[in-house]
Amino acid sequence: MTDPASPRPVIILVEPQLAENIGMTARAMGNFGLDALRLVAPKGGWPMKGVRETASSATHVLDRARIYPTVAEAVADLHYVLATTARERGQMKRVFGPDEALAEAAGRLARAERVGILFGRERVGLSNDEVSLADAIVTFPVDPEHASLNLAQSVLLVAYEWRRAAGRAVLPFTGAMRSSPAPREALISLFESLEAELDAAGYYPPEKRGGMIRNMRDMFHRMAMTEQDVRTFRGALRALARRPPEEG
Amino acid sequence: MTDPASPRPVIILVEPQLAENIGMTARAMGNFGLDALRLVAPKGGWPMKGVRETASSATHVLDRARIYPTVAEAVADLHYVLATTARERGQMKRVFGPDEALAEAAGRLARAERVGILFGRERVGLSNDEVSLADAIVTFPVDPEHASLNLAQSVLLVAYEWRRAAGRAVLPFTGAMRSSPAPREALISLFESLEAELDAAGYYPPEKRGGMIRNMRDMFHRMAMTEQDVRTFRGALRALARRPPEEG
Numbered sequence: 001m002t003d004p005a006s007p008r009p010v011i012i013l014v015e016p017q018l019a020e021n022i023g024m025t026a027r028a029m030g031n032f033g034l035d036a037l038r039l040v041a042p043k044g045g046w047p048m049k050g051v052r053e054t055a056s057s058a059t060h061v062l063d064r065a066r067i068y069p070t071v072a073e074a075v076a077d078l079h080y081v082l083a084t085t086a087r088e089r090g091q092m093k094r095v096f097g098p099d100e101a102l103a104e105a106a107g108r109l110a111r112a113e114r115v116g117i118l119f120g121r122e123r124v125g126l127s128n129d130e131v132s133l134a135d136a137i138v139t140f141p142v143d144p145e146h147a148s149l150n151l152a153q154s155v156l157l158v159a160y161e162w163r164r165a166a167g168r169a170v171l172p173f174t175g176a177m178r179s180s181p182a183p184r185e186a187l188i189s190l191f192e193s194l195e196a197e198l199d200a201a202g203y204y205p206p207e208k209r210g211g212m213i214r215n216m217r218d219m220f221h222r223m224a225m226t227e228q229d230v231r232t233f234r235g236a237l238r239a240l241a242r243r244p245p246e247e248g
Numbered sequence: 249m250t251d252p253a254s255p256r257p258v259i260i261l262v263e264p265q266l267a268e269n270i271g272m273t274a275r276a277m278g279n280f281g282l283d284a285l286r287l288v289a290p291k292g293g294w295p296m297k298g299v300r301e302t303a304s305s306a307t308h309v310l311d312r313a314r315i316y317p318t319v320a321e322a323v324a325d326l327h328y329v330l331a332t333t334a335r336e337r338g339q340m341k342r343v344f345g346p347d348e349a350l351a352e353a354a355g356r357l358a359r360a361e362r363v364g365i366l367f368g369r370e371r372v373g374l375s376n377d378e379v380s381l382a383d384a385i386v387t388f389p390v391d392p393e394h395a396s397l398n399l400a401q402s403v404l405l406v407a408y409e410w411r412r413a414a415g416r417a418v419l420p421f422t423g424a425m426r427s428s429p430a431p432r433e434a435l436i437s438l439f440e441s442l443e444a445e446l447d448a449a450g451y452y453p454p455e456k457r458g459g460m461i462r463n464m465r466d467m468f469h470r471m472a473m474t475e476q477d478v479r480t481f482r483g484a485l486r487a488l489a490r491r492p493p494e495e496g
Contacts, residue, residue, distance in 0.1 A: 028401060030394035057394050088421040092474070095423035141408075141417035146278035146305050153276060156401050157408060160389075169389035173336040175343035226340070 007109035009102075009162055010036040010116040011155055012074050014130060017043040017122050023054030023062070024152030025119075030058030032159035033168060037065040038074045038116070071118065071130045079113035080105065083126055083134035084154055086147050091128070094136040098161040101138040106165035117158055122151055179228035186230045191217055193234065197241050255357035257350075257410055258284040258364040259403055260322050262378060265291040265370050271302030271310070272400030273367075278306030280407035281416060285313040286322045286364070319366065319378045327361035328353065331374055331382035332402055334395050339376070342384040346409040349386040354413035365406055370399055427476035434478045439465055441482065445489050 011029055016022050016039060026037060042048055046067050052059055068074035075081050082101055096104065105115045118134060120126035131137065140149055140157060149157075163169045195213055198204060204212055223229065259277055264270050264287060274285060290296055294315050300307055316322035323329050330349055344352065353363045366382060368374035379385065388397055388405060397405075411417045443461055446452060452460055471477065 024398065024401075027394075027396075027398060031388075031390045031397055031401070033391040033394075056396050056398075086420065090426070092426070092477075093423060095419065095421060097417065097419050137423065139419050139421065140279075141411060141419050142279045143281040143411075144420055146275075146281075147420060148275075148304050149279055150272065150275060150304070153272075153279070153401065153404050156404060160405060163389060163391075169345065171343060171345050171387050171389050172334065172392055172395060173343060173387065175341060175385065178338070178340070229340075 008034050009105050012038040012116050012118045014040045014071055015121045019048045019050035020054045021151045023051045025155045026055040026058040026061035028152050028156035029061050029159050032163040034159050035061050037061050039065055040068050040071050040074050075116055078116040080108045080115045081134040082136055082138050083118045083131045084138045085125055089128055089131050096138050097141055098157050102161035102165040179226035182225045182227045182230045190230050256282050257353050260286040260364050260366045262288045262319055263369045267296045267298035268302045269399045271299045273403045274303040274306040274309035276400050276404035277309050277407050280411040282407050283309050285309050287313055288316050288319050288322050323364055326364040328356045328363045329382040330384055330386050331366045331379045332386045333373055337376055337379050344386050345389055346405050350409040350413040427474035430473045430475045430478045438478050
């Protein structure tokens with residue numbers, strides 16, 4: 001059951017067969033902050049041998065997993081149920097992509113509804129009767145020629161979209177610059193030093209000098225240099241200018 | 249190399265170790281329409297034993313994979329390179345989530361740039377020098393307490409976001425109703441039949457009849473019934489009304 005203080009959807013695997021897929025499901029859930037796993041009649045019994053090896057740090061998900069004999073029992077206490085399927089079922093239900101589905105789920109979770117998402121067996125998915133227990137269908141925008149998503153991969157996409165829909169998709173770090181952007185006067189001073197060195201080196205054909213300077217200043221502007229970048233470049237320029245002339 | 253007629257990013261795995269991860273990477277790429285895979289110095293050599301077993305139908309990705317001795321050689325012909333990393337590197341690069349990264353990549357691909365995305369070794373990721381070969385960093389909005397994404401899982405998220413950014417994220421089927429919505433007169437006629445049967449059965453206390461009818465009509469309106477739904481419900485109602493009275 002989800003903690004009402006921080007509502008999260010329940011992931012329900014129906015008759016999963018491979019220990020590795022259950023472990024990888026737990027890992028994928030842990031990656032995006034899900035922890036409520038229900039297993040309906042896992043094929044190898046429970047606990048299943050080899051399941052922890054692929055769970056990485058998400059063994060807490062496995063430790064808290066609940067086992068149910070049927071799908072109906074696994075969804076009994078839920079208010080809203082989504083069924084994942086790759087195939088059309090001819091059932092008159094809404095069909096969502098994972099982004100829309102988890103936006104709907106996040107809205108319901110925020111209103112204190114308990115939400116669960118059904119994932120079928122590795123080879124044959126959910127039966128039509130099991131899909132029929134759901135309010136709506138989730139399917140993935142796959143290439144129709146290579147439509148077979150691995151079980152843990154589909155759980156990953158759902159967990160990822162839940163985290164986004166719940167507004168928790170914060171990156172672990174940002175590209176914030178550790179040095180302030182250089183003020184224009186520092187850039188102009190750098191440009192003038194560089195251009196003076198290039199003049200001394202005879203780099204510019206006089207009739208092209210103005211255009212070449214503008215082009216090179218544009219290159220530097222595209223760098224969006226920080227104060228530290230300007231200092232670094234000034235040092236490199238000084239080192240080059242000090243270089244003894246080549247022999248010959 | 250990507251086909252210029254239909255530009256797609258190149259996925260580059262650096263020193264991948266497990267055959268299973270390479271196979272699952274190919275499968276994830278195939279799911280979302282990617283097919284250009286480059287491997288830098290795969291640990292077990294190439295072709296690697298056991299790699300096809302986990303690729304599902306995406307063996308074409310493995311068959312076309314190119315092998316390079318170094319990252320620099322693997323990115324040599326590309327115009328824009330992204331490096332995936334879970335850790336901050338202290339490098340002054342832009343840091344994207346997968347959605348922003350693939351939006352940027354899709355824009356460049358549409359302008360005929362060749363784009364590649366680097367994924368590091370299973371345990372230690374990319375070296376700082378390898379990250380330094382990239383234009384920008386991609387990181388994932390994971391739970392910091394369970395931040396370790398499986399290699400093929402991170403490729404899946406990138407492939408999924410590419411398909412969305414490229415405007416190709418079409419669901420394989422929709423929830424389009426196979427029957428038209430019922431017109432109001434069909435609904436009102438159904439309501440009147442139902443209410444007549446309930447009147448005959450003595451269901452309504454007379455003083456509450458008006459409110460109860462409005463509540464029940466609301467329930468039916470929430471169903472958004474199709475013409476077929478109305479026919480189905482009418483049949484069920486007729487069957488109930490024909491039922492012989494219980495004895496006693």
